[in-house]
Amino acid sequence: MPGVSFVEATKKFDDVVALDRLTLDVDDGEFLVLVGPSGCGKSTALRLIAGLEEITSGTLTIGGDDVTEVEPQDRDLAMVFQSYALYPHKSVRQNIEFPLKSRKVPADERSARADQAAALLGLSELMDRRPAQLSGGQRQRVALARAIVREPQVFLMDEPLSNLDAKTRVQTRAELSDLHATLGATIIYVTHDQVEAMTMGTRIAVLNDGRLQQVGTPDEVYDRPANLFVAGFIGSPPMNTVHAAVERDDGSVTARVGRSSVPLDGALAASVAAASVDHVVLGVRPEHLTIGQGPMVATVRNVESLGHERHVVCELAGGPHDPDSSPVAAPLLIVRQSADDASPSVGSTVELVPRLDQLHLFHPDTGERISP
Amino acid sequence: MALMLLLPSLVVFGLFVYYPFGRTIWLGLFRTSPFGNRTTYVGFEQYADVLASSDFHHSLWVTLVFTVMTVPVGLALGLGLAVLAHQRLSGVGIYRTIFSSTVATSVAVASLMFIALLSPSVGLINQIIKGFDGDPIYFLQRPGWALIAVAAVTVWQNLGVTFIVISAGLQSVPDDLYESARLDGASAWMRFVDITLPLVSPTLLFGFVVLTITSFQTFGQIDLLTGGGPLDATNLIVFSIYTEAFRNFNPGVAAAQAVVLFLIVLALTVVQLKLVERRVFYG
Ligand SMILES: Nc1ncnc2c1ncn2[C@@H]1O[C@H](COP(=O)(O)OP(=O)(O)OP(=O)(O)O)[C@@H](O)[C@H]1O
Numbered sequence: 133m134p135g136v137s138f139v140e141a142t143k144k145f146d147d148v149v150a151l152d153r154l155t156l157d158v159d160d161g162e163f164l165v166l167v168g169p170s171g172c173g174k175s176t177a178l179r180l181i182a183g184l185e186e187i188t189s190g191t192l193t194i195g196g197d198d199v200t201e202v203e204p205q206d207r208d209l210a211m212v213f214q215s216y217a218l219y220p221h222k223s224v225r226q227n228i229e230f231p232l233k234s235r236k237v238p239a240d241e242r243s244a245r246a247d248q249a250a251a252l253l254g255l256s257e258l259m260d261r262r263p264a265q266l267s268g269g270q271r272q273r274v275a276l277a278r279a280i281v282r283e284p285q286v287f288l289m290d291e292p293l294s295n296l297d298a299k300t301r302v303q304t305r306a307e308l309s310d311l312h313a314t315l316g317a318t319i320i321y322v323t324h325d326q327v328e329a330m331t332m333g334t335r336i337a338v339l340n341d342g343r344l345q346q347v348g349t350p351d352e353v354y355d356r357p358a359n360l361f362v363a364g365f366i367g368s369p370p371m372n373t374v375h376a377a378v379e380r381d382d383g384s385v386t387a388r389v390g391r392s393s394v395p396l397d398g399a400l401a402a403s404v405a406a407a408s409v410d411h412v413v414l415g416v417r418p419e420h421l422t423i424g425q426g427p428m429v430a431t432v433r434n435v436e437s438l439g440h441e442r443h444v445v446c447e448l449a450g451g452p453h454d455p456d457s458s459p460v461a462a463p464l465l466i467v468r469q470s471a472d473d474a475s476p477s478v479g480s481t482v483e484l485v486p487r488l489d490q491l492h493l494f495h496p497d498t499g500e501r502i503s504p
Numbered sequence: 505m506a507l508m509l510l511l512p513s514l515v516v517f518g519l520f521v522y523y524p525f526g527r528t529i530w531l532g533l534f535r536t537s538p539f540g541n542r543t544t545y546v547g548f549e550q551y552a553d554v555l556a557s558s559d560f561h562h563s564l565w566v567t568l569v570f571t572v573m574t575v576p577v578g579l580a581l582g583l584g585l586a587v588l589a590h591q592r593l594s595g596v597g598i599y600r601t602i603f604s605s606t607v608a609t610s611v612a613v614a615s616l617m618f619i620a621l622l623s624p625s626v627g628l629i630n631q632i633i634k635g636f637d638g639d640p641i642y643f644l645q646r647p648g649w650a651l652i653a654v655a656a657v658t659v660w661q662n663l664g665v666t667f668i669v670i671s672a673g674l675q676s677v678p679d680d681l682y683e684s685a686r687l688d689g690a691s692a693w694m695r696f697v698d699i700t701l702p703l704v705s706p707t708l709l710f711g712f713v714v715l716t717i718t719s720f721q722t723f724g725q726i727d728l729l730t731g732g733g734p735l736d737a738t739n740l741i742v743f744s745i746y747t748e749a750f751r752n753f754n755p756g757v758a759a760a761q762a763v764v765l766f767l768i769v770l771a772l773t774v775v776q777l778k779l780v781e782r783r784v785f786y787g
């Protein structure tokens with residue numbers, strides 16, 4: 133099974149740089165999830181792999197071979213388009229069979245395999261309908277069935293589950309994971325959905341503005357975000373980040389925001405020293421903050437209950453307001469509480485306790501991670 | 505109120521469509537004597553005469569042959585050019601302009617051009633034939649060639665519109681279907697047969713109906729190129745109606761023929777729409 137590699141790959145549309153010097157290896161049989169905000173170049177990356185767009189500079193190899201000259205039909209990959217791209221004049225069955233038909237698979241084998249793919253995706257009842265007679269979610273499943281029916285080497289999936297309802301989505305997610313396990317195919321999967329990214333991928337690649345921000349296993353990306361963008365993008369609600377001044381006082385190092393002062397342990401203190409900064413961006417995930425007796429003083433601004441958990445929005449007391457560099461500077465912190473915890477009342481003053489071994493430090497100017 | 509709003513269009517349609525139409529049917533009920541203005545009411549007898557007349561049958565037959573010669577070829581050429589011009593290649597805009605340019609050419613200009621091209625003595629085509637030591641062909645003067653020559657002019661003349669209409673149909677097929685088909689392994693030919701053809705079929709049907717109707721109404725080329733001859737070989741039905749009315753001064757017969765023509769075109773259109781509709785995909 134071939135892996136896919138980008139080396140310094142750039143794609144420009146006239147003067148829009150859709151992908152900027154992307155270097156990324158997708159291993160053989162890997163399930164790589166591409167995430168990033170709208171317009172960051174995810175679909176462009178898939179289209180380059182598919183051969184639907186030509187790379188502007190850099191190289192792209194599949195299975196070690198440069199594929200610049202290889203036509204899409206010869207790349208042995210299947211793609212689920214963001215727009216589904218179903219053939220409107222063909223029935224569901226004809227749509228699913230089309231990749232087999234164009235590769236001259238005999239009719240009886242074709243229909244058997246189409247039936248199998250359809251059954252897997254719960255489409256058996258709909259085989260004679262036209263795409264126009266299907267719901268958005270059903271169309272998406274037809275697109276998936278058409279992709280998996282051929283069992284190619286590489287799957288490219290552009291938000292294939294975005295239109296499914298919660299239940300079908302969980303099911304289909306599991307089916308895709310199974311499929312990946314049984315076929316051992318390489319899957320490159322684009323999504324907006326945090327949960328999909330965290331649960332399905334063997335690795336996650338985070339893109340922003342056409343640039344790769346970080347690649348790693350879901351845990352790596354979540355636990356050690358490489359920069360402020362990743363910290364804010366992965367995780368829901370996102371990581372709390374505030375500007376803090378570094379204060380040194382006979383051996384102990386603290387990060388101060390307004391009236392709050394968070395002690396930095398030896399490793400963090402060393403990383404601050406190594407970066408030689410006197411300000412840092414301090415990051416802490418909402419689940420690593422509790423309300424109790426601690427070093428941070430805040431006022432409760434809002435309490436959002438989600439049923440199983442609660443998000444308490446707090447404003448740090450006396451923090452610097454720098455509206456220009458939000459979200460970093462707005463000294464608003466979200467505390468994630470279990471629904472069993474006592475809910476604080478809006479307007480009250482509370483003390484917050486951060487998990488000191490779960491603090492993240494970022495460079496105040498570049499936004500790069502400086503803590504280990 | 506509703507009547508008030510409809511009134512302007514009723515007046516315009518009444519004046520310019522329904523009145524002349526009714527008047528034509530009415531005219532068909534009167535026979536004009538060969539030597540004067542005396543007209544006598546003969547009722548539907550004249551319609552029966554027209555339907556039985558061998559001249560009329562001949563005109564109808566020639567028109568039918570002409571239609572079969574022009575419509576499929578015109579559509580196929582238009583589709584071919586449109587597909588070619590739909591490729592994303594540099595400089596393709598120039599070809600689009602060239603292909604659609606016959607739109608800007610009137611029947612008269614086209615006819616004059618072809619008279620020059622087809623001329624037995626100085627025409628380019630016969631020059632080429634002579635270059636190969638062939639005998640010049642009297643395209644517009646030989647019964648066997650005249651209809652073919654007129655059909656060629658007509659196909660050429662219609663090509664611009666056909667090209668533009670089919671190009672518009674191609675534009676409406678989303679690109680991602682072609683992309684998906686390529687990834688599904690479809691060759692260029694399969695993409696044409698499996699994606700392009702079915703999805704432009706409504707446009708082709710439209711072109712088919714319109715071209716058929718225009719071919720039944722062909723007049724200008726005939727008048728300028730052959731005058732219906734030689735030996736009535738190109739005496740298409742509208743030209744024969746014109747001859748009847750303004751050369752033979754037989755307005756009654758002409759009117760009766762016109763009404764019959766109208767019914768034939770109407771029936772053809774209905775049949776075409778019904779027949780082809782079932783085989784055509786609508787989004
Ligand atoms: N054919 C094109 N012509 C010009 N610009 C394009 C073209 N395709 C994409 N772009 C631009 O390239 C950038 C990346 O687009 P892309 O479709 O890859 O984003 P995306 O990450 O898939 O976004 P989304 O999540 O909204 O689907 C965008 O700024 C987009 O406007």
Ligand SMILES: [Mg+2]
Nearest residue numbers: 174175214290
């Ligand atoms: Mg996209």
